[in-house]
Amino acid sequence: MQRWAAEELEQAQLGDSRRKQRLIRIVEDLARQPGESVPQASRTKAATKATYDFWNSPYIKPSDIQFAHREKTIQRVKQHNVVLAIQDTTDLNFSHHPATKGLGFLDNSTQIGLKVHSTLVTSTQGVPLGLLDQQVWARPVESKGIAKQRRHRQTKDKESQRWLDAYSQTEEVIPQEIKVVTITDREGDIFDLIAFNRRENSDLLIRATHNRNVNHQTKYLHQAIAQTQCCGVLTLDIHRNPEHQARTAKLTLKTACFEIQPPLHHKQRSKLKPVSLQVILAVEENPEPGITPISWLLLTTLDINGFDDVVRCVRWYSYRWLIERYHYTLKSGCSIEKLQLETARRIQMALATYSIVAWRLLWLTYEARINPEQVCNTVLETHEWQRQSPQVGKPAHGAGSSLCATIHKTPLPPKQPPSLRDAVRMIASLGGFLGRKGDGEPGVKTIWRGLRRLHDIAATWKLLHSNSLDSVSS
Template sequence: MEKWASEELRQADLGDARRNKRLIRIVEDLAAQPSASIPQACGNVAATTAAYDFWNSPYFEADDIRNAHIKSTVSRIKEHETVLMIQDTTNIDLTKHPATRGIGYLDHRKSLGLKVHTAFAASTNGVPLGIINQQVWTRDIEDLGIAKKRRQRQIQEKESQRWLDGLERTQEFVPTETTVVTMGDSEADIFDLFRKQRPRNSHLLIRGTHNRKVNHTAKYLHQAIRATSVGGTLLVEVKRNPEAAARTAKLIIKYATFEVDVPRHHIARSQLKPVKLQVILAEEKNPPVGVSPISWLLLTTLEIKNFSAAIRCVKWYTYRWLIERYHYALKSGCQIEELQLETAKRINMALATYSIVAWRLLWLTYEARHNPDISCETVLEIFEWQSLCVHFTKNPIPPQKPPTLREAVRMIATLGGFLGRKSDGEPGVKTIWRGLRRLHDIAATWKLARLTH
């Protein structure tokens, strides 16, 4: 875990080689102990002071930090024919730190913090590749409660513009030989997003919510797609959550092509034309008692000629929740909301740094699932995997051959409280970040003991 940051941030350009090295050191320290406080992760007063000074530097911006990671993300994207670009918005809630200067209101006047919108790349089998864009802004408290109607505002004046900006940045970075599918939840059901010009390699896959007018005898989208004949069924695994156990759901799939009319309230309605979209409805008809049925209305610019193409889109959409796990890793794993920094700018600098750490945590979690048999040496230094094995085998002599990535990650997760029961499935982000902190201490002790003998 110590050396990956050097490779990930090799293209960092903060205007000075010393700053680039400092960024790498901070990311290494934070990744080794993602849930620790800054002083605990940095290890000593000098390193802690250097981290705080780094985030307060006037010589570079938070996006300069992100750009180093984005360049590495693009390199990973180039290895794939198709990538999923998942966009979503979250809050960095700093209500507990009202003295922080430059923050704004969130959901109401008494909640304070930053708004963050991320474009997050993943492979078509769900391995996180990194961020491509991250927009951070504050809402001015003076704008709260203004009577100006949202529907009467230009798209550029609305927060929904972030989806279009994220798409533009995606198209700017993703090479033309790679097909990119931008995904979003119902917040992204924006007519201006669908009508925006895109290059041939750029497509949309958005969860619909509005009952838009379409060219069908049923007149409106929700009724029109339900009037379409069934294309087939699909079994999907619904993951366990605090409210419900894991289960298998049988989805009935319908799909059709419609021309979606311009919304009647659109400020430029007379100048616009309908857009052609493929529509997929995935609905669960007989869920278990007391369970809300799955119902996904998906709008896409991808060509849907047959049932196989339709279920491919449904499967891809199941990976949308990866960005929620990413934001969860940022807030619960890296504890970004607990930072007591003086200004919104410094919070943003720290956020940019922790964004790299959160991606690495998520990547490690899913890489172990999709490539379980590769050597753990791809992510762990020799003294790290050796100390890990010694800790679990109670044998002071480590094995000659390193464990597989899956074996190592399960051991790390066990350090973090993972029980490994059949019903538990593979370890998640939470137990892995807890385990990494313990591994850091175990490995440091092991390394010191080896050096003194």
């Protein structure tokens, strides 16, 4: 499963081909053993030292690593007519390692670490295509308490600016002929973002939080949409997360078009004009006991000409949780918060590297669900699932061979590659996925666990069969 790293990073511009090869090797090692420590993933002292030296190099910036992945992401974006750009912010908590230089306080002011704002682009079917943007910063101690003064500051002087910067980056890198819909949670309900001078083929889908002034007799957004007639009902699959099990929700939908007035407290209110937006309210009326009902109030610049358009917007917004899964994979699957590096800059270098690994794990999970019948060559190389001896044409023993042998309890690998779905399910079974009738498809957690086990199994298999392979080749 190494070839993908070289392809993903083929456009890396690090000033020296040896640095590029080192980056590819680091990504391969970390992807092979996600969640393990750097020494465990690197396997040798020399490779471990090379990884730490790379992250400490004065000749490479995190943006250099991000550039290579972003360029490949844009190539994948070009295969679609419409894509979703999902923004979200998370904390990287390094309170357990207070000696690290350059950290700042987090939302809980007793904790220290880094703030990370990512833009993950996906297909309209929910397959993660890669990261378009990632902003990282440390809050200085002297800025504690400044949030209480946010109404007295312009957006450009607040952390809110990150949403606009990410939006600008999205519009800049995605070709104009491709429609891009930026999706945010309630933290992205910022009037400056709503009023952004958007380019053609660029739209917004934002979950509202503020009860804004609108052109309605009730005067306020929440009350105005509540008085709108229901336009239909949607049954939506809600995915499993740490807080609840997967379930099906029946949502009552309402929609209307309102003019959103500029906030009274906005520093430049006199220069702002009302913005006309489509508003959607999706409410779960009768959830099962113990279930917190869904209530999504959405603002969008997308055209809504009928019920199908409303359904499309609600489904697209439901994919917003993919970026939460991305951050979960980054922190729990790749264990980035366990790194003990001396400076925030080194952490940012590691983050740029692990971000590629986390995306790949998430892509693997959802690509197998959306395109299950494609062969597994996108995951396992041919020589990994069934290598042929150049002399006698007999199957040799690679990671794929050891995978099939372990799962199917046979020493003979299959003649034809399994489908992507079957390969992913086999990998996930090594990580605890049972594959029972009601289990659905494996999640990213069982996949990263399975990849760790697959590496160990493949290494042992290769060692046990090294003598037979040597005799065949001789």
